[in-house]
Amino acid sequence: MDHEPDASELLVHASHALRRSWMASLEPWNVAPHEFRALRAAADMEPARLSDLADRLRIANRSVTEVVDSLEGKGLVQRAPSPTDRRAVVVSLTESGAHMMSEIAGARSAAGQAFLEPLSEQERATLSTLLARLVGDSPPHRSHR
């Protein structure tokens, strides 16, 4: 029943370890993981329609309402009516939201670097190349849809 872990098992183990480290680096800001994901997506697509956020985050429309409510409650984003579609709502980051995003992104990237520390520059490049092939080469979740 015991077997050597193959590349796919190792992949999820490594990603779990990294994710735990990222979650830890999120703590000082009192922002839940799903809130950070939404904040990052909003920053990335700014100004973002709620339904586009739903697609990007792979969650239901209703759930976007939820997380945007909480981000708005924390003063990190703000809603505005879409200028082009009167049914739609777009969110953008407040100054404080943008500031927090950049601080968290810094901590996150530091944690990522620390995680990759066992590998040389050369090895990281190799890893990146192989992983990019696995996710289909095209950088995932790019802003242009």
Added chain:
Amino acid sequence: MDHEPDASELLVHASHALRRSWMASLEPWNVAPHEFRALRAAADMEPARLSDLADRLRIANRSVTEVVDSLEGKGLVQRAPSPTDRRAVVVSLTESGAHMMSEIAGARSAAGQAFLEPLSEQERATLSTLLARLVGDSPPHRSHR
């Protein structure tokens, strides 16, 4: 604000893609992901004390009661009093649970292979080596604690 994804970002993207494929391969069996995780852990540590399962799965003791209840309700595992500690309960797989585990493991490994298909044998080996270094070399979650 747009930046090239580094190895750590790619790592989670790849692992997410793989996890989605694994979840899909779980569907035919009507077993939720967290149930499969618990079933696999139980198989791996058999006979497993509930509190050891909690440690392994990184969830609270109370939550193990929950998932073991549901696995037991599906006839996949069974509880028994620990022979060495009268406070404790151990779970073991039923015949049907063991059978399902091996079928799912097969489907899962097939999905893993399909996912790795873009890489040559050589490249998979390289990937494994690099990832193993990242997770600390010692194969993660080995039975001996």
Added chain:
DNA sequence: TATTGTTATACTCTATAACTATA
């Protein structure tokens, strides 16, 4: 005094359905 598993309860994240207002 500490630990095991459970009962009771509640939280977080996400979902479906029904509705309003636009398109």
Added chain:
DNA sequence: TATAGTTATAGAGTATAACAATA
């Protein structure tokens, strides 16, 4: 007729606290 976002409601998965039995 279809879509965007919301209100109302519910589900899954996990958590904390209090407890009884045992260590």
